[in-house]
Amino acid sequence: MPKLYKRDESPPARTVMVVAHILGLSYEPHDLNPVFRDQDTPEMVKKNPMKTIPTWEEDDFCLADSHAIIMYMLEKYGKPEHEYLYPKDQKKRATIHQRLFFDCGILFPRLRAIMAPTYMGTLTELSKSKITNLESAYEVLENYLQENLYLADDNITLADISIFTTMSSLYGIYPIDVTRFPKLKAWCDTMSEQDYNKKINELGAKEHADGILAIMNYNKKKQMAKL
Incomplete structure (x- = not known):
């Protein structure tokens, strides 16, 4: 096994x-x-x-x-x-690959840029630059969703699953502005309703985001205590 x-x-x-x-x-x-x-x-x-x-x-x-x-x-x-998750059509598959590369090259590193200093005890809140980076990534996803119902096709693909697990941690830390990113918010809501999200992803995502916010708050209290 x-x-x-x-x-x-x-x-x-x-x-x-x-x-x-x-x-x-x-x-x-x-x-x-x-x-x-x-x-x-x-x-x-x-x-x-x-x-x-x-x-x-x-x-x-x-x-x-x-x-x-x-x-x-x-x-x-x-x-x-x-x-449907990984179609054999070359153009659809190439689009899925590109979205996955966006996840590993841009989206997840922006989450990791929050995680690392938080766990090291130095980050107490999201800086303006980190917020700008998150919003620019959200904007890219919003634009991807102008083309299809989902990120790479009109069906859920591997790209949606991979990016949603990252997003479900991120929006717990920095919520999606529905006015600026309505399609992204609607997509996240749709993905949240999938049975595999409720069975496998949801609890871990919440624990991840809640844990990061709790450590940020602890870091802030610790730094204030030194003043």
Whole structure:
């Protein structure tokens, strides 16, 4: 049975968990605690030199990065009824890839730019530059949604699942302005209603966002106590 090294609060891990659920794919879960740097052990570094979460393992094959993992899963385990998630049409697939690259290259790094200093004890609130970066990313997504009902097609695809797990953490930290980004807000509401969100993504996303806000507040109190 495949193994998934994950953390429920991790958006990329939740992406893999959601796709596995849709495919009906069983796996052996192994929780990693990034606070204790479980992903840095020699055993895990051998499996995933990037020291990131999640990692997918099948026998002697290990794969890192949620975007690579979910594409692999669809190629290997997907049935005809799952083709809507990752269509064979080259242009649609290229669009999905581009949206996934946006997630890993722009959207998630902007979440990580909040996470890292928060966990290190230095971030007490979102700075103007961080808010500007988030709003510019929200604007890109709003524009993507001018073209289709979903981010890459008129059906939910891997792009929607991956980006939504990131967004479901982000909008818990910085809510979507429905006046500026109505299509993005409507898309998030639609994704929130999917059964796999309620079963797998929702709780981890809330714990992630609530945890970041709580640590920010703790950091602020700690810094004020030093004054």
